[in-house]
Amino acid sequence: MAPSASTSGNGVKPAKKQLKLFAFEMGCSGLQAPGLWKHPKDRSRNYNTIEYWTSLAKLLERGKFNGLFIADVMGPYDVYNGPANFEAAAISGAQFPTLEPSTVVSASAAVTKNLAFGLTFATIAEQPYHLARRLGSLDALTQGRVGWNVVSSYLDSAARNLLNGEGLPPHAERYERAEEYINVIYKLFLSSWSDDAVELKDGVFTNPEKVRRIDHEGKYFKVPGPAVVEPNLNQRLPVIIQAGTSSAGKNFAAQHAEVVFITTFSPEALGKQIKDIKRIAAEKYARPEGSIKFLQLITPIIGATEEEAEAKYKEYQSFGDIEGAQALFSGWTGIDISQYQYGEDITAVGTNAVKSFLELWNKKAPGEPEHVKKTREHVARQITVGGLGPVFFGTAQTVADEIERWVDISGVDGFNITYAVQPQTFEDVVDFLIPELQKRNLFWDEYPEHADGSPLTFREQVFGDADGRSDLGFVAETHPAHKLRWRAGETKDEFERRLGKKRKLEGGEDEK
Template sequence: MSEEPTLKKQKRQTPLILSASTRATAINWKDPEDTSREFSSSIEPWIKLAKLAESGKFHSIFFIDHLSWFDVYGSSHESSARTGINVSRIDPTAALSALSLVTDNIGFGVTVSSVSEHPYHFARRLSSLDILTNGRVGWNIVASYLPSVGPSLLNGEPLPEHDERYNKTQEFTDAVYSLLLSSWRDDALVYDKINKIYANPDAIRPIDHKGQYYNIQAPHITEPTRQRFPLIIQAGSSPRGKLFAAENAELIYIHNTAKTHDDIADIRHAAQKYFGRDPSSLKFIISVTVYVDKTHEDALKQEQLVKDLQDEESAFVYFGGKSNIDVKPFEYDEPITFKGKVNGVSETADNLTNSDKSKPNNSKRQLYETQLRKKSKYVGTASEVADLLEEAIKETGADGLNFQQTSFPSGLEQIVELLIPELQKRGLAQTEYTSQKGTFRENFFGNKGQTFVSKDHPVHDLRWESGVSKEEFEERLSKTIEIRNERRKTALETLEK
């Protein structure tokens, strides 16, 4: 995407940004001691997760979510049901209000797809979440990739092609920006009991969104929130996804692969070149799975237990859901072939085609043995794992870590009890939150008082600030959108070349 994919490493933030991810069920749900199944049936494990992560001074909980079944493998939901891959699921946003009551500082990065609902409805939900959590919400913007979204949410129409999904997602996001930032002036809510004025009608305007997918000519129905807009998160790895991140994201979740450093440099370069952003203002967290214990041998036993409880069907269901490639028709050692671009996560398919050539023919055997049962990089005592994580940060140029759940609660408990103190001792993990009872953005950037996006962010001037007349704001808004559209056009044209 960029002309300089090896852009000079940005100075990383110290301490590291730490996030704990969630899953529908943990990888190791078959372990008799694992209780992750209860995430789908009770609020209690969510509360335990939030309290535990906050006790470790994590910046956030990263709520992973998918809208529908992983039903590519065998063209059916049956294997997903049998293996427990991506099922069952509750809406994670439903838990946030409860979690905000039992915690004070940790942020909640919640995944919500642009195909899940109309942007006007979602804007109200997003504002509501930010209000009820007192400004501790981030929105992980995703375009969805599961083909089962078509029958379940798109009236039976097929899932749009990859780049078209991003076009729709950008328009969806633009509409939400307008509703939260450009409809109510900061001081629109008056609440004047003496003069009997609740809100100043001259400080509330309908947005004027006329796009390919949505037409919204109405004011937002919810008052401005403490953050004005939640922390903006993104997790795309394709060229189009990286361009979307370069324009929009404050936090990017990225898989830890051999090309992570170049991907990070690529996004930072694009952010600066096309959108005028300070590349160091984009923060990256890499995915890590750790097995940490008091002795190296005990950590190895943890890892081996997870491997022993994995099965091939689970691996193939997961791969199919991520890549949109059904490997069921292939024999075990038959080469897996597919034509053209996949309509799922391109990185997942790339891992198959670029995998270990010493194994037979990119087959199901190779997929299972080298891709989905591969040895974890981060196994050992707290000191050993900290060494490995520190090296990973140096190699990738990332700003933090997103810890994947293997078993719950034991996996996170050992990270908090053993690994976090070691990272804190090295200055790699915070010992306290920057802003007590602060917003997600304040604690994320380590800057008390930064409740809104930085001045160089493309949406900064979409905000209708106090005291600015409607006429003055709309004149400025028109220029801001014109500049944004021109920059976006240039970036897309360059990408297409």
């Protein structure tokens, strides 16, 4: 049995919640800091080299990070000054161009032992059969260190290229498609091969009686199967991650997610989002407390003194690209911010959609008063450092205090830490912030291991044995994928009868 990620090396459970820490990255320059590729210490322009990712992975493992979360977009931000105008994104390098996220995993995994990888793939991008093969391959090669961040996509520029020139489907339809998509993924991973299908004895590599078609026929997909990747018994199914707090997104997370990534500007707003998803999970899907972990995006700016940190922030902001920031804002919200004058208070003249977004925007720069007029220029300047998330600046002690405050108020389980300047931001976190968190017993000192010295899987790292699941490497019994696993020793007929019986009890149709 794997040791709990929530226990210290001597087996004594700490009084404080130990945090989950992930680095938030993307195959691009700048990410949440448009224009900072121009900073003399920034190396994010080298995102398209193997060395960039292997050195980052080694740095994160030195800091004992849980993992590397790799975001993705599949088209340029082209709403600003639009429609279909990607000039600002191109000039500023605002998440354009980009690399496909899975391409960096094998090299990064080869130079690390414990670091997990959360990969973003959109359900409009490719057939689930193909994604299952890619995810299964990566999870096998990393011995269970992979998770899938399920997104339904939000950029028309991506949809036009992925859906034969068609625009992005309506929001509700995207989630309906995502629901069917993830169920196909579950079936391919769990119901196509039994745990003991690969026998390697008596001249038999795979026993064909332990492999079956899934014969999925739905509204969006027809997938006969079987899957072509053998079961990875380390964790059997990659960790399911979700990011999105719309009504449909919360419902999807409550049913399927093991990790939820949220971005808000205050711990109070974050706590409300977490409570909403937990409530839906418990009331609608009978998923108990602790079955979903929550992460919040932050950008730490750390100095030896408060004054040094403030000076760093202002220096970084001076390199920010205002046009690129507006391209990002318009892409994130779907609202072309160029329709407003620079000095206009957008919350006074904006549409209901942009007003509701900016009502939650209480991001502050050093020395800024509490209530600032939310003009187009102000919002853009705030985006240049930290993007869509808050910036925690100060000494390592001050930043750790702010992290504790957010945890105490919101109940969040951990943080996705992104950079202003790469790799300096991550180096400061590893060298100064993490030791301070360790001193406060908020973060582990070493990666836990199995009794034989082998590393934990992504799922074991995140959950340990804290939620009482019987199989630490697999989803909890209350997760919808749990019942779909074809177990060792179960014949094909026995499995199909069990699967059919469960589907009848739930009011669904039997699989063919």
